[in-house]
Amino acid sequence: MNSFSGFSASPRYLLALTGPSGVGKTTISQRLAAKLADYIQKPLIITTRAPKKHDGDEYRYVTTEEFLKLQKSGGLAAETRLPPEAERRWYGYRAEDLDGIWRQGKIPVVITEMHLLRGFVARYGRDAILSCGLLPPGHGKRAMLSVLMNRLQLRDRDSEESIRSRIENAARDLIFFTEHAGLFDYLLVNDDADAIVSVLKGYVIRTIT
Incomplete structure (x- = not known):
């Protein structure tokens, strides 16, 4: 018998995967959504940045004016500007x-x-x-940031300037995990994406059954 039988998302739960650039959030969320397609779904990310070659179907692109109009009307559930310097993309x-x-x-x-x-x-x-923080492997902040930089360079999507900015953001993100531990139900080290997906699948099942 399917353990999800009769499930209705009420109260309205969100599964949030939080972590720095390069930690594997997109890969993990895609694999998890594929495994539990009848029960979870990824909404599009609204952004003002220009499309990139490897974006796939993750984003809906809007102008800054359109984004700010949504923000002003209360149409956004949550928003941020990244990176904090340069273009300040929403x-x-x-x-x-x-x-x-x-x-x-x-x-x-x-x-x-x-x-x-x-x-x-x-x-x-x-x-x-249901809040899950994703951390890179490594003993200590410096080692974790080194792993992230290597991953960002290997995926070959960002300029060196963008990578530097993302690593600066990542350093702040790692501090955030420590200073705001109450915002997370679980902290997971992503050294094996398939294993993380299996763990998250278990968390989702326990949450909705």
Whole structure:
């Protein structure tokens, strides 16, 4: 018998995967969504940045004016600006996209960083969020950042300037995990994406059954 039988996402849960660039959030969320396609779904990320070759179907691209209009009207469930310097590109999630997933009886899976996670908590409440922090392997902050830099360079999507900015953000993210431990239900070291997906699948099952 399917352990999900009769599930309805009420109260409205979110699964939030939080971590620095290069930690594997997108890969893990895609694999998890594929394994539990009938029960979880990834909403599109709204962004003002230009499309990139490897984006796939992760994003909905809007102008800064359109983004700020959504923000002003309360249409965004959470938003942030990344990186903190240079272009200050906006990212966020539309509330109506999350509502649409809940109406299907599914759980939205969102990729977050510290500002987005705080935004979701402010809007929906801490108890509505199954919050998982993803950390790179390594003993100590310097080793973790070295792993992230290597991953970002290997995936060959970003300029050196962008990678430096992402590593600076990652350093702040790692501190955030320590200083705001109450925002996380689980902290997981991603040294094996398939193993992490299996662990997360178990968390989701326990949450909804």
